[in-house]
Amino acid sequence: MxxxxxxxxxxxxxxxxxxxxxxxxxxxxxxxxxxxxxxxxxxxxxxxxxxxxxxxxxxxxxxxxxxxxxxxxxxxxxxxxxxxxxxxxxxxxxxxxxxxxxxxxxxxxxxxxxxxxxxxxxxxxxxxxxxxxxxxxxxxxxxxxxxxxxxxxxxxxxxxxxxxxxxxxxxxxxxxxxxxxxxxxxxxxxxxxxxxxxxxxxxxxxxxxxxxxxxxxxxxxxxxxxxxxxxxxxxxxxxxxxxxxxxxxxxxxxxxxxGPEITALWAKKDVIHIECSTVREITLLTGNRSCQLKTAGAKGIKEADFKLNGDEIYFRIEAVRHDGKKAYTNAYFLDDLRR
Ligand SMILES: [Zn+2]
Ligand SMILES: [Zn+2]
Incomplete structure (x- = not known):
């Protein structure tokens, strides 16, 4: 679910x-x-x-x-x-x-x-x-x-x-x-x-x-x-x-x-899914060394799935457009998500 x-x-x-x-x-x-x-x-x-x-x-x-x-x-x-x-x-x-x-x-x-x-x-x-x-x-x-x-x-x-x-x-x-x-x-x-x-x-x-x-x-x-x-x-x-x-x-x-738009953000089990306007890269920041980055270079991406390891403290996502402008999600703590 x-x-x-x-x-x-x-x-x-x-x-x-x-x-x-x-x-x-x-x-x-x-x-x-x-x-x-x-x-x-x-x-x-x-x-x-x-x-x-x-x-x-x-x-x-x-x-x-x-x-x-x-x-x-x-x-x-x-x-x-x-x-x-x-x-x-x-x-x-x-x-x-x-x-x-x-x-x-x-x-x-x-x-x-x-x-x-x-x-x-x-x-x-x-x-x-x-x-x-x-x-x-x-x-x-x-x-x-x-x-x-x-x-x-x-x-x-x-x-x-x-x-x-x-x-x-x-x-x-x-x-x-x-x-x-x-x-x-x-x-x-x-x-x-x-x-x-x-x-x-x-x-x-x-x-x-x-x-x-x-x-x-x-x-x-x-x-x-x-x-x-x-x-x-x-x-x-x-x-x-x-x-x-x-x-x-x-x-x-x-x-x-x-500048960038975020249109959807949800979690399903250990996967975090984000949809956005076209951006250069999407980064998952985790408070430790489990950060991840998705990119398709100049072509751009409009969504990403991040599979969590389970050792993240929290995660938050930044989506960076080709002109450098960013969108930022709030942070979500793993212990709250599991509740
Ligand atoms: Zn002021
Ligand atoms: Zn002030």
Whole structure:
């Protein structure tokens, strides 16, 4: 019997889960962003302005869904900005009713246009101001509070943040890591984070990966340095409705991409089957030395079967197009598959 790793039924919805508008330091309004992304085939944007959780229900219609979210950051103090490490997390509300900001401080952390919207923020007035510290304990506490209060939590752009194994190996409890942050890549940082994802998976963290834009739109949308519409996830869900989409996020019913499509992914006994648009090669990464690669060179391939040895820790698949652009599945742990 097939075990579908991407659901057999439902539709794919193209989504950008990390987006800045002119409510913080982005250039475009939420309405302009909706227009730009819909023109490029998107159905979902999570608005994740810096430290400000606002809802955009006026954008929703039968072909578009705005998810509510915000991006939190905590940085090393006492160093010059170019050298200071920082940790950024996106919190995306799992329910449209969840617009109470957590880790809130009444007078700190807002910058750029976010400051103008301070009065709109809803928070639990019975709680003291939340002081952030750049320590694993505080970062893990923020992740814990995000999850506990109904948010999907992503760990963002480790390369731009100057974080390496010494930091991220201590972080736990997030739902996903950014395997691609397009805006950072456009800025000259190698925020293709396959190695970071593998490090975390090998460390026992059962987390998903997302590709996202983190767009600020400082460059026009159709120019070479535009940071929009370059990295996304394809969510498979029954319908375009808030809880159906966030439910699919929580279940990992999505893959990440910068171009190639993945149309099917299933396991049958010890064989993993993937179907995709034409690519140069398809790689199975396993967390150990059981990786495999299938290719037909320039001719290209549209599917592959990988027979597992049984000694893999997990597997995840990358499909690489002839122009180098990749699609990435989430990781699947063998002990979960056998259940
Ligand atoms: Zn960030
Ligand atoms: Zn951001």
């Amino acid at each position: 097939r075990k579908y790793l991407l659901p057999q039924n439902g539709n794919f919805y193209k989504a950008n889960l990390h987006c800045h508008s002119d409510y913080s330091d982005g250039k475009l309004s939420p309405q302009d962003l909706k227009q730009l992304y819909m023109k490029n085939g998107y159905s979902v944007i999570a608005f994740t302005d810096h430290d400000i959780l606002l809802e955009h229900p006026e954008l929703n219609d039968e072909n578009f869904l705005a998810l509510n979210g915000y991006e939190l950051e905590v940085s090393e103090s006492g160093k010059k900005w170019p050298d200071s490490k920082t940790c950024h997390l996106c919190f995306i509300a799992l329910s449209p009713d969840n617009i109470t900001q957590v880790c809130w401080h009444r007078s700190k952390y807002l910058f750029s246009n976010s400051v103008k919207h301070r009065e709109k923020v809803r928070f639990d007035e019975s709680l003291p101001d939340y002081e952030r510290k750049y320590t694993p304990a505080c970062i893990n506490d923020m992740i814990r509070l995000g999850r506990k209060n109904g948010f999907f939590v992503t760990y963002n752009h480790p390369s731009w943040s100057l974080e390496d194994y010494r930091e991220y190996s201590n972080y736990r409890g997030m739902n996903a890591i950014e395997i691609v942050n397009f805006s950072c890549c456009v800025g000259g940082y190698d925020d293709h984070n396959g190695r970071v994802y593998d490090d975390m998976l090998r460390g026992g963290k059962k987390i998903f990966c997302i590709a996202a834009d983190d767009n600020h739109n400082n460059h026009e949308s159709n120019t070479p340095k535009s940071d929009s519409c370059g990295a996304y996830i394809m969510i498979k869900a029954e319908r375009l409705e808030y809880s159906a989409i966030t439910g699919a996020l929580e279940s990992g019913d999505f893959y990440s991409s910068q």
